Amino acid sequence: MSVSTDSFTGLITTEHQDKSKFVQTVSLSCQGYADQIALCNQTWELYDLDNAEGAQLDVVGLWVGLSRYVALAIDVYFSWDVSGVGWDQGVWWAVGDAEDMVTTLSDDRYRTLLKLKIACNKFNGTLPEALKILSDAVSADGCTVSASETSMAVTFTITGNISTVMKAVIEGGYLPLKPAGVSVTYKFSQ
Structure with missing residues (x-):
């Protein structure tokens, strides 16, 4: 230089x-x-969000309020009603075994997640805005989002084959789309 x-x-x-x-x-x-x-x-x-890479992108993430690391549920332990982990399929959970694992996002996926988090930070609390943010989150997987409202509760239904990481991001609360006093639930269907 x-x-x-x-x-x-x-x-x-x-x-x-x-x-x-x-x-x-x-x-x-x-x-x-x-x-x-x-x-x-x-x-x-x-440190521009569109140009940052590696450590600079991590610094942007600290400023936005989102880490590069995402907790994923481990779905290998025995369960009665979950296909693929029943008798002779699942692993028996023992005391001390991890229930979650942590994955590190690539720069591109992390950049996308940071843009979604910025949109959540600007979230105005309306249902159309929440639907837009969730639609942007799952559009890369080809999924659709719909919402049903009841008294002080909203259920977002995400239809399609969503990636494991994006499902963990949505379920884990990494994208906070919850207006004050309203309970939010997510349903996933294929």
């Missing part, structure tokens, strides 16, 4: 401007400062 030091060497008085070694010494002495100025000028771009 080399930036011109002309703004520094331009301050040299006329009686020393013809001394090339002096000008080079001043230029080399000021190069670090010029690099720092250039870095400061582009810092906003490094």
